Amino acid sequence: MSGLATIRAAASYTPTFRIDAAAFEQAWGSFDAPGIESKAVPDADEDALTMATEAGRCALTAASIDGEAIVWLGWATTTPPIEAEALTPRLKSMLAIDNQTPSVSVTDSTRAGTQLLREAPADRTALVLVSDCPQGAPDDELGHAGGAGATAFVLAPDGHAPITEANSYESPKPGVRFRQPDETYDHGLDIGQYERSAFIDAIASASESITTADADAVAVQAPNGKRPYRVADTLGVDPARIKRVGTVHELGDTGAASVPLGLTRALAEDCSTIIGASFGGGVGADVLRIECTGAVPVIEATSTEGQLSYAAYLRRREAITTPTIDTGAAHVSVPTWQRSIPQRHRLIAGECPNCDALAFPPSGACPQCRTLVDYEPIDCWTSGTVETVTTINRGGAPPEFAAQQDQQGAFEVAIIALSIDGRSVSLPAQLTASAGVGARVKPVIRHIYTQEGVPRYGVKFQPASVQ
Amino acid sequence: MPEAYLVGAGQSDFGSFPDESYRSLFRTAYENAIDSVPNGLDPDLIDEAVIGTLGVGGRQLGLSGPAVTEHLGLHGIPCTRVENACAAGGYAVRQAAMAVKSGLADVVLAGGVEIMTDVSGDSVRFWLGVSGETEWERLSGTTFAGVYAQMARAHMDQYDTTTEQLSRVAVKNHSNGADNPHAQLGFECSLEDAENAPTVASPLNLYHCCPTSDGAACALIVSEDVVEQFTDEPIRIAGVGAASDSVGLFQRETYTSIPASQQAGADAYAMAGIEPTAVDFAEVHDCFEIAELLAYEDLGFCEPGDGGAMIDRGETARDGTLPVNTSGGLKSKGHPIGATGTGQVVEVFKQLTGAAGDRQLESPTYGLTHNVGGSGGAAVVHIFERERSTAGDRR
Numbered sequence: 001m002s003g004l005a006t007i008r009a010a011a012s013y014t015p016t017f018r019i020d021a022a023a024f025e026q027a028w029g030s031f032d033a034p035g036i037e038s039k040a041v042p043d044a045d046e047d048a049l050t051m052a053t054e055a056g057r058c059a060l061t062a063a064s065i066d067g068e069a070i071v072w073l074g075w076a077t078t079t080p081p082i083e084a085e086a087l088t089p090r091l092k093s094m095l096a097i098d099n100q101t102p103s104v105s106v107t108d109s110t111r112a113g114t115q116l117l118r119e120a121p122a123d124r125t126a127l128v129l130v131s132d133c134p135q136g137a138p139d140d141e142l143g144h145a146g147g148a149g150a151t152a153f154v155l156a157p158d159g160h161a162p163i164t165e166a167n168s169y170e171s172p173k174p175g176v177r178f179r180q181p182d183e184t185y186d187h188g189l190d191i192g193q194y195e196r197s198a199f200i201d202a203i204a205s206a207s208e209s210i211t212t213a214d215a216d217a218v219a220v221q222a223p224n225g226k227r228p229y230r231v232a233d234t235l236g237v238d239p240a241r242i243k244r245v246g247t248v249h250e251l252g253d254t255g256a257a258s259v260p261l262g263l264t265r266a267l268a269e270d271c272s273t274i275i276g277a278s279f280g281g282g283v284g285a286d287v288l289r290i291e292c293t294g295a296v297p298v299i300e301a302t303s304t305e306g307q308l309s310y311a312a313y314l315r316r317r318e319a320i321t322t323p324t325i326d327t328g329a330a331h332v333s334v335p336t337w338q339r340s341i342p343q344r345h346r347l348i349a350g351e352c353p354n355c356d357a358l359a360f361p362p363s364g365a366c367p368q369c370r371t372l373v374d375y376e377p378i379d380c381w382t383s384g385t386v387e388t389v390t391t392i393n394r395g396g397a398p399p400e401f402a403a404q405q406d407q408q409g410a411f412e413v414a415i416i417a418l419s420i421d422g423r424s425v426s427l428p429a430q431l432t433a434s435a436g437v438g439a440r441v442k443p444v445i446r447h448i449y450t451q452e453g454v455p456r457y458g459v460k461f462q463p464a465s466v467q
Numbered sequence: 468m469p470e471a472y473l474v475g476a477g478q479s480d481f482g483s484f485p486d487e488s489y490r491s492l493f494r495t496a497y498e499n500a501i502d503s504v505p506n507g508l509d510p511d512l513i514d515e516a517v518i519g520t521l522g523v524g525g526r527q528l529g530l531s532g533p534a535v536t537e538h539l540g541l542h543g544i545p546c547t548r549v550e551n552a553c554a555a556g557g558y559a560v561r562q563a564a565m566a567v568k569s570g571l572a573d574v575v576l577a578g579g580v581e582i583m584t585d586v587s588g589d590s591v592r593f594w595l596g597v598s599g600e601t602e603w604e605r606l607s608g609t610t611f612a613g614v615y616a617q618m619a620r621a622h623m624d625q626y627d628t629t630t631e632q633l634s635r636v637a638v639k640n641h642s643n644g645a646d647n648p649h650a651q652l653g654f655e656c657s658l659e660d661a662e663n664a665p666t667v668a669s670p671l672n673l674y675h676c677c678p679t680s681d682g683a684a685c686a687l688i689v690s691e692d693v694v695e696q697f698t699d700e701p702i703r704i705a706g707v708g709a710a711s712d713s714v715g716l717f718q719r720e721t722y723t724s725i726p727a728s729q730q731a732g733a734d735a736y737a738m739a740g741i742e743p744t745a746v747d748f749a750e751v752h753d754c755f756e757i758a759e760l761l762a763y764e765d766l767g768f769c770e771p772g773d774g775g776a777m778i779d780r781g782e783t784a785r786d787g788t789l790p791v792n793t794s795g796g797l798k799s800k801g802h803p804i805g806a807t808g809t810g811q812v813v814e815v816f817k818q819l820t821g822a823a824g825d826r827q828l829e830s831p832t833y834g835l836t837h838n839v840g841g842s843g844g845a846a847v848v849h850i851f852e853r854e855r856s857t858a859g860d861r862r
Contacts, residue, residue: 337602361602361603367713388621388624388722389617389620390609390613390616390669390671391616391668391669392609395588395667396613396668397608397609398606398609398610399592399593400605400606400608401608402589402592411608413608413609413613414617415617415716415717426717428607428716437620437621449606
């Protein structure tokens with residue numbers, strides 16, 4: 001064996017909102033990201049962590065395994081929602097992966113996803129999550145190009161898509177793509193030929209020892225919709241093979257997820273020989289070759305909820321909103337929040353040992369028999385039904401949610417009934433999109449709010465109509 | 468059980484008063500209460516005080532009771548703060564009645580005070596949310612408007628209640644409040660105004676929500692041993708009922724009624740020995756207009772689900788068979804949280820003593836107050852009876 005991992009299943013997730021190039025042209029007089037027709041925009045409560053979780057859950061479903069089967073976790077992104085704090089412990093919690101499972105995250109360039117695929121263990125069941133939502137300044141090409149997306153791969157020796165060859169190349173060429181500490185926006189120096197040659201040379205060098213010309217599909221790093229085709233000659237492939245699995249035209253620049261999303265699309269299309277060629281600032285490149293021996297189960301969770309205006313896009317990307325003011329009362333401390341993590345991340349309710357009724361959260365006297373009991377944990381991560389719902393309009397939200405409301409406007413808060421074995425338990429939660437009383441909804445992980453600089457994540461519910 | 472009597476009650480104006488402090492507003496309410504006692508009441512006779520306040524803004528969260536009573540010169544008396552969210556004032560009245568009925572005190576001041584309009588919009592929203600279930604309900608993104616909106620949506624879904632019926636409650640209460648000089652929003656509103664207001668939390672719009680308010684209100688509760696010193700026409704606290712429930716709506720058995728109100732009402736009726744049909748008028752907790760319709764149903768004024776029809780028929784208007792919120796209610800009079808429950812008692816006192824001015828009802832005997840904390844985590848109901856016979860003939 002090559003020591004490289006084998007893909008057993010894959011999934012992708014992209015946010016439901018899109019913005020067209022035309023909206024930028026109307027706002028700026030031009031759209032500066034060539035080859036991009038539209039791009040995906042994360043909702044106000046989505047980020048690289050929530051997108052990774054959604055893709056991860058879908059990949060586990062595609063592989064027909066639970067999180068507990070995962071013995072190695074990797075996460076790649078260039079846009080972690082917080083820095084200098086490991087987020088893989090939260091990912092493991094959200095995906096029901098054992099706390100002690102080894103994990104790594106790579107965040108330093110748009111090569112991060114392919115680096116993880118190269119380095120993942122070949123002999124164990126592993127999960128690689130790649131998610132990104134890069135942003136540039138609103139008035140530059142990176143800002144116009146920045147999209148969003150996530151993909152996940154379950155790796156296992158019994159999979160049908162082995163990575164048969166992989167190679168990397170690195171060379172010190174600063175200034176192609178970077179971000180200052182404590183900044184939101186990626187930058188480039190916009191030195192055209194320097195950047196283009198850095199891109200082409202790195203991929204050419206990384207691909208030297210790998211056969212690429214016979215590939216059915218070639219996923220190439222796409223900072224815009226033109227750049228990937230510049231290596232078609234270098235790789236000896238028809239540009240149509242690149243376009244076949246390119247997501248940049250529809251989703252924009254998905255950063256670290258760019259090449260992995262293309263690989264997932266190629267697997268979904270049952271391509272047999274697949275090449276991935278990534279590039280990242282610094283600079284470096286990875287080239288992977290996958291030779292499928294059979295079909296790989298893939299779930300692509302991509303639905304389009306709606307088109308955003310340019311103003312709505314700026315609000316969602318926090319370009320024209322101000323942070324929440326913390327005025328202190330009714331504060332839920334981080335330790336208090338932490339104690340509810342099994343409920344926030346996995347909807348663990350309690351089962352009364354006395355009368356079998358369900359309780360959420362699982363503490364205090366049983367809601368049915370009123371006995372003070374110690375509950376048995378019970379997994380309630382399942383679709384539910386809206387019992388009642390309200391739309392919280394501007395000004396009607398608690399201040400913790402003022403920033404979210406600034407970004408996305410009115411939001412819906414419902415009481416959801418979850419039914420397990422004929423028993424029902426209810427909890428209050430936001431909906432990710434509009435739904436009426438009686439509607440079916442499924443749980444998803446979203447950013448709930450940030451306080452004292454600590455982003456907090458938990459369950460919201462997504463109407464079946466947008467799944 | 469010894470009886471307790473209401474011999475005086477008074478309030479400050481409810482509204483927004485940048486030049487007033489919580490102490491100055493309380494002083495106004497206290498002085499008006501003392502002045503309302505028919506035969507006068509020497510403050511030195513006050514044995515005890517119970518003060519309802521949530522403490523919005525946090526200005527004097529600890530010892531907020533003594534902070535006002537010492538300011539009034541009620542030096543040295545036992546004073547306790549009661550906090551039961553928006554029902555704090557009603558529970559202060561209940562505590563005062565208990566002190567009298569237990570024999571520990573003969574004259575008790577039950578007061579309430581709140582200042583809500585001197586903090587930023589973000590800050591007041593923080594404070595408005597402190598009485599909801601914090602960890603799950605609030606952090607699903609709701610304040611009380613949202614939780615009551617969820618109750619309204621469920622009620623509409625189950626009983627076909629309409630937003631127009633909610634608006635009719637607002638129109639009625641504004642009509643009453645327009646005749647109350649203490650009311651914060653003392654103006655009439657049309658059904659069209661109420662129907663077309665901006666949405667706060669659907670299906671509730673601005674006219675379906677009470678304002679935030681500054682204000683104070685006080686009631687004087689005395690024992691049967693001393694009542695004759697203060698009045699020749701005693702008002703007996705005939706019934707007291709109170710109950711609690713899960714703080715979060717999602718933890719309750721029903722979203723279309725408030726079980727704590729039902730229990731408190733049933734207990735108060737039982738103690739008073741009357742049926743709901745005997746009630747001549749009521750001050751109910753209409754923090755959001757769906758809450759008034761729920762109160763009709765929970766207090767037995769109509770069958771479950773018929774609240775909307777009851778307002779449609781005009782039964783709770785001032786000239787109806789059971790006038791509700793003749794003061795203007797929380798919607799028009801205002802809702803200074805800790806003062807609301809005692810403020811309801813002020814209206815009952817005025818109506819039962821013939822001092823309600825332009826909104827005076829014709830010779831009522833039984834007046835009911837209904838005060839709810841949060842979305843139903845606490846509720847308290849009092850039934851007051853004007854005794855028309857002499858004190859010696861008391862039941």
